[in-house]
Amino acid sequence: MGNPEGSAAPSAPAARPGGSLQLTLSFGSLTAPLVAIAGARASGNPLSPGEVAACVAVGFLGMLTVQIARNRRERRHGARGRVLGRIGLGRRSGRSECGYVDTQIRDPKDVQREALTIIHSSGRxxxxxxxxxxxxxxxxxxxxxxxxxxxxxxxxxxxxxxxxxxxxxxxxxxxxxxxxxxxxxxxxxxxxxxxxxxxxxxxxxxxxxxxxxxxxxxxxxxxAAECRLDAAIALQDRAPYDAEAALQALATDVTDGAKVGFRVRIQAAQQWASLNRERAVEVLWQIARSPETPWYWRIEAAFELAMLKVRAAYKLLLEWGENRELPEEVRGYLFSALSKLDAQRPV
Missing domain, CATH: 1.25.40 (Serine Threonine Protein Phosphatase 5, Tetratricopeptide repeat)
Known part of the structure; x- marks a missing residue:
């Protein structure tokens, strides 16, 4: 018949995969077909049994179409006004990242007693x-x-x-x-x-x-000095003044028997440069020019100065490259540093 209601009925179960379609039948929905049947009978032209069945079928199809439309609307917009639709059952707190879900129904006292035993035991x-x-x-x-x-x-x-x-x-x-x-x-x-x-x-x-x-x-x-350096770096975003004080303390630590070695001092000065470039450059120059500093760390300090665009540091590295008295392994380290700097220079 080309009736749109007729085409909706067969597809109703597929419209809700994984669920059952619940139909709420109401005699009020059959009012129009019943009025038509009664009117025909009162006029002396009663409908045939087939026509009566057709009227009743049209009423049922109308109810089915309304129910399907309601179900589709609830899927699109959620179960408004329903308790489960509002609270989001099983949702974890926004702060908690715990992935455990309690699935066993046990006496809380037994659970607590067992948990206390476990946390105080070694080797678990x-x-x-x-x-x-x-x-x-x-x-x-x-x-x-x-x-x-x-x-x-x-x-x-x-x-x-x-x-x-x-x-x-x-x-x-x-x-x-x-x-x-x-x-x-x-x-x-x-x-x-x-x-x-x-x-x-x-x-x-x-x-x-x-x-x-x-x-x-x-x-x-x-x-340990390395851990203190990591802590100072972690402070840079939220507490820059405290971070600067901590980095300065590490970079300028030159006391006898200090736990802060040259590696940490140079790395601290490198980080300090983003907060106080002038003072960091002074510390790096002190390390690079001190004859008491081992050659490896003098080269490392000069390299960091060159990375900070201090031209005199690059010239100092070139001068050291011409020094015939440098040990061979130190010369290799020096030329490696110069190669890195040359690779970063614009063509």
Whole structure:
């Protein structure tokens, strides 16, 4: 018949893959066909059984078309006004990066007791320990007491340092706000490894607390010079003045028996140049021209000066190249530096 309603009925099940089409039948939708049948009978020209069946079929097809249109509209615009459509069931917090989902229904006390045993035990698999931290941090068994116990375990020196840092890292992924204090204390504990202290400080999600923790590492006398340099570099974006002070302290450290070697001093001066070019250039010149500095570091300092577009440094490298008294291995290193500079010069 070319009826548009007739063409919609066969495609209805395919319109919602993976779901069932629910039809809500209402006698009110059959009003028009019933009125037509009654009117024909009252006029003395009753419809034949086939015509009556056709009228009823048209009413049912109309209801089906309306229901399909409603379902398609809900798929396009979402289930407006419905609870599940509003809350987004199962959505994780915007800050938490925890990937664990609690699937077992157990007594929270049993879960907490088992998790406490795991975090205080050595030699447990990382996956098992991470799940225990998750349970105590923000799982079904978590509460203020469990999180306090977790923080205390992270500070427990009887436990392996790698294990403690691993727990702090997982705690931060699960509940970064609650993990802040544990990470801050871990980063300030001098007995911990320098790099782990810096990694813990960088995990802190509160900007001011994070900057203070990193700054403390940048100036700590008990921290390796390389780690102090990394801490100073990490401060450049958020705390440039503090970063400059830390870089200056490293670049100008010339005390007897200083832990800061020439490599760190030169790298610190290189980073310092972006904040205070004039002072950084002075430090590099002091290293390059000092006869007490080993040749390798004099060449390295002059190379960094040339990279900073100081022309006199390039001329100094050329003069050293003409020095016949230089050891052969030093001359090779010098010509390698000159080749790098020549490769970067515009043609």
């Amino acid at each position: 698999p990382r996956e098992e320990r991470d799940r225990a931290v998750h349970a105590l941090a923000h799982g079904r068994a978590s509460d203020d007491a469990s999180r306090r116990t977790l923080r205390n375990a992270i500070q427990d020196r009887k436990l392996d340092q790698d294990q403690r840092f691993g727990m702090a890292e997982t705690f931060c992924r699960c509940n970064p706000d609650e993990a802040l204090a544990a990470l801050d204390l871990f980063s300030r504990e001098s007995a911990n490894d320098s790099l782990m202290r810096l990694r813990a400080a960088k995990l802190i999600n509160e900007p001011v607390t994070r900057s203070r923790a990193i700054l403390a590492i940048a100036f700590a006398a008990d921290v």
